[in-house]
Ligand code: MLT
């Protein structure tokens with residue numbers, strides 16, 4: 432096998448040492464077995480094609496690896512697969528100054544594209560805490576969301592074209608940056624969010640947006656969770672918003688301790704909403720805040736007075752994931768329609784309180800998109816496997832509520848290994864059958880990220 436890989440890739444671009452296998456063989460999850468047989472680092476689309484053809488002949492699975500910031504085990508290689516790292520395919524190949532499209536290799540880092548756009552007085556609006564290491568190919572393959580979805584949508588909205596290598600080694604050049612293209616199935620969108628199970632994204636043509644107006648950030652203390660939604664409703668009536676996030680007091684305690692940040696408000700509240708909007712609407716936001724206090728929804732708020740202060744307030748939300756990572760949390764990333772959020776939350780909270788009386792439960796998320804992150808924190812003394820199994824066992828009770836509300840068991844983190852057994856809570860048997868049939872068309876040898884997405 433190594434000989435065959437060395438023939439495709441020059442030396443140094445095939446690694447088999449234990450450290451490399453451990454490093455490139457997994458994402459940010461820590462619960463799954465990591466056991467790849469090699470890691471390869473292609474430079475070109477042709478090398479990816481040659482590798483896929485070889486894997487088809489030998490029936491050896493391939494696992495794509497981007498920035499490895501995934502939270503569902505989508506980039507974990509646990510069964511002797513070859514990991515395909517896109518770290519070296521990290522260039523922005525072309526920029527179209529008329530259409531404002533940047534042609535990126537799969538390994539371009541999200542922040543690299545954000546800075547590239549900024550240097551041209553443009554904006555790449557998909558943003559999240561891991562933007563400094565996540566890669567465009569991974570973002571596309573998981574349809575990454577993040578903190579600006581309420582205004583700009585998911586990664587899918589910004590994919591103007593895609594070059595993919597399918598499981599048969601075919602190269603498909605999909606949509607080619609066209610705004611209008613009414614010629615049947617838009618295969619580009621099939622590969623967005625497919626988690627590498629149909630083929631690997633090797634290039635993506637990413638649409639850039641105009642630069643936004645200067646932004647302000649307000650953090651509000653909200654004692655009762657349904658009132659977070661009431662505040663959202665008021666903001667939406669009055670102004671366009673760029674972000675509407677929430678977090679609990681426990682989440683605030685974790686992030687302020689971890690990053691040594693000041694608490695935003697003098698008094699603690701059970702929940703906090705973080706809202707971002709055009710600075711031109713700051714006065715209107717203050718009036719709205721007073722209104723919310725009068726209604727009894729909000730106790731206090733702080734409004735950023737500078738970009739630096741806005742950035743500091745954002746840390747309170749963006750730093751949460753990293754601050755709870757030492758607790759190896761069991762992560763839930765669920766969504767329902769916004770109208771269903773209050774009732775949904777109440778029901779899930781009741782189940783969680785009864786099921787985990789001895790665990791810390793940390794709520795935060797993109798509540799303005801109906802997307803809630805529910806993290807169960809592992810007590811230090813409890814064995815990791817026991818903890819994982821217990822949480823996994825309780826998950827169906829949460830997912831039954833998700834299903835009843837017509838929601839999704841994975842809003843933005845993807846299915847990977849973590850949620851594949853629960854897919855049927857969100858997708859009907861007919862949908863899963865259609866998905867499996869598509870898998871068969873694009874990956875007849877079953878070599879593209881095997882074992883991910885579908886129940887075993
Ligand atoms: C976030 O919203 O912070 C990210 O999705 C990461 C996480 O959920 O921990």
Ligand code: ZN
Nearest residue numbers: 577796804843
């Ligand atoms: Zn998130």
